[in-house]
Amino acid sequence: MAIIIGIDVGGSTTKIVGFKDDILLEPMLVKANDPVASLYGAFGKFTSERGISIPSVDCVMITGVGSTYISADIYGIPTVHTDEFAAIGRGGLYLSGLDEAIVVSMGTGTAMVYSKDKRAEYLGGTGVGGGTLVGLSKAILHMQDASQISELAQSGDLENIDLKINDITSKNIIPTLSAKATASNFGKVSETATSGDFALGIINMICETIGMMAIFAARAKNLTSIVLTGNLSTLDQSPRLYSAMGMMFGMDFIIPEKSEFATVIGAALLYFDKKAEDAK
DSSP states (O other): OOEEEEEEEOSSEEEEEEEETTEEEEEEEEEOSSHHHHHHHHHHHHHHHTTOOGGGEEEEEEESGGGGGOOSOBTTBOEEEOOHHHHHHHHHHHHHTOSEEEEEEESSSEEEEEEETTEEEEEEEESOSHHHHHHHHHHHTSOOOHHHHHHHHTTOOGGGTOEEHHHHOSSOSSTTSOTTSEEETTTTOOTTOOHHHHHHHHHHHHHHHHHHHHHHHHHHTTOOEEEEESGGGGSTTHHHHHHHHHHHHTOEEEOOTTGGGHHHHHHHHHHHHHHHHHHO
């Protein structure tokens, strides 16, 4: 049976996944600062724990910003560099089960991809993402672990941080917007705001910024389906925040299972797409 391994070498993490024919092997994430050490460490750990021998691997598909440091085959296995945006789109559709959608990769920064069938179009992105969460939290809260920041935010109240529409007007000036919609992130910081309030405010600002950009992208393509992927999509606050945005703007925000591994899964799947195309 053919085994294909996908590796996504990011700015702070390396993700690895495998396909045994069409069966997805459980993905793995490894944190490391050095991309080359991270890649080889992830490969060794993944193959060892999954009982995969090097001769049984047909191909390694790599993507991500750190993949540029890899110029040779990995352990003599044919190694192919893949387009990251194609991998984002392919992985997002695979995990969501959709044929067409805006796929958002919420990593250190954020990328927006329009994907249909097995084609992907990069639409743009923003520097607002996981790096923003870590940087602002480090400056304001003296914390930089995303899971701890998310846990702290559980006790937060946005009423102590954000200016809402009903704070500035008693009239429903925009019928489609809730009176509780944000008028200004961090526009009403209370003197008694807690660390939890600030943590939730930071997360909310990042999620809303990404969400609105995704909505604009979806509208441009006459779509309502938006697939959220990447590490930020797994924050405990993401489902609730994006559900509220979806209801407000008539969009369907989807956070599929294993959403943080969408890009690396897409990278591996591109091998099978190329093989199928060559067979025609």
